[in-house]
Structures are given as C-alpha cells and as structure tokens.
Amino acid sequence: MTGIDFSPLNRSCIGFERLARAAKTAGPGDSGAFPPYDIVKTGSDAYAVTLAVAGFDAADLDIEVNDAVLTITGRKQADAPSSEGAAVLYRGIAQRDFMRRFHLADHVKVSGAALSNGLLTVTLAREVPKAVTPRTVPITTARAA
Numbered sequence: 001m002t003g004i005d006f007s008p009l010n011r012s013c014i015g016f017e018r019l020a021r022a023a024k025t026a027g028p029g030d031s032g033a034f035p036p037y038d039i040v041k042t043g044s045d046a047y048a049v050t051l052a053v054a055g056f057d058a059a060d061l062d063i064e065v066n067d068a069v070l071t072i073t074g075r076k077q078a079d080a081p082s083s084e085g086a087a088v089l090y091r092g093i094a095q096r097d098f099m100r101r102f103h104l105a106d107h108v109k110v111s112g113a114a115l116s117n118g119l120l121t122v123t124l125a126r127e128v129p130k131a132v133t134p135r136t137v138p139i140t141t142a143r144a145a
Contacts, residue, residue, distance in 0.1 A: 049070070049072075
C-alpha cells in the first residue's frame with residue numbers, strides 16, 4: 001500500500017487550511033523555483049512570506065488577494081539605457097517575470113508588505129471573528145418535584 005505525500009502542499013498553504021480545498025486548488029501556475037521564498041510562523045496567529053526579488057523595484061511588484069489566494073506578481077520594466085556605451089557581458093541575476101500563489105486558510109488576512117534589500121516580506125495575520133470562536137453552553141438539570 002502506498003501513501004500519498006501531501007507535504008508539497010505545505011509549501012504554498014499558510015495557516016490551518018482544509019486539505020480538500022488545498023488539494024482542489026493546487027496546481028500549475030507557479031513559475032517553478034523562481035523566485036525563492038520562505039514562509040515563517042512569527043507568532044501564534046502571525047506569518048511572514050519572504051521572497052528574494054533582487055533587481056525588482058516596488059513599482060515592478062504587485063500583491064493581490066482574491067478568494068483566499070495571495071498572488072504576488074513581478075514584471076520587470078525594460079532596463080535603463082547603459083551609461084556611456086556600457087554593455088552587459090553576462091547576466092547571472094535572474095530578472096524574469098514571475099507569479100507566485102499562496103493559498104490562505106480561513107480568516108488569514110494580509111496585514112502589510114515591505115521591500116528591503118532585495119527581499120519582499122508580506123505579513124499575514126489570522127483573525128478569527130468572535131462569531132465563529134467556540135463557546136461553552138451550560139447544561140442545566142431539571143429537579144424532580
């Protein structure tokens with residue numbers, strides 16, 4: 001009997017997702033391994049997704065949340081003209097367009113984003129409304145008369 005390894009789903013799902021929903025929506029659409037990223041749990045209900053986006057400016061990046069899917073897109077603008085006839089002899093730093101999708105669990109919201117030193121960090125927070133938090137119902141007993 002062979003088991004199914006669902007650990008790859010953990011790389012693109014944040015929070016306490018429902019396995020069926022993640023399995024249904026996981027699929028092609030990511031751009032392979034570019035750009036590399038980390039997902040870190042920074043608190044009991046807080047997360048951070050950090051992408052290595054060297055060479056991208058804030059104007060080249062777009063962050064969108066739609067139907068519990070966080071999409072981060074990078075579109076590199078045309079390079080500025082070289083100064084004084086300089087030409088690039090070798091380009092080893094990837095600057096291609098990309099799209100990364102992360103499936104968010106229920107009640108996980110994007111709380112901010114920052115770009116610093118070539119790293120884009122998107123902060124997330126899990127905010128469960130009071131209406132859906134568990135509550136205790138007291139049990140009363142009827143006394144015989």
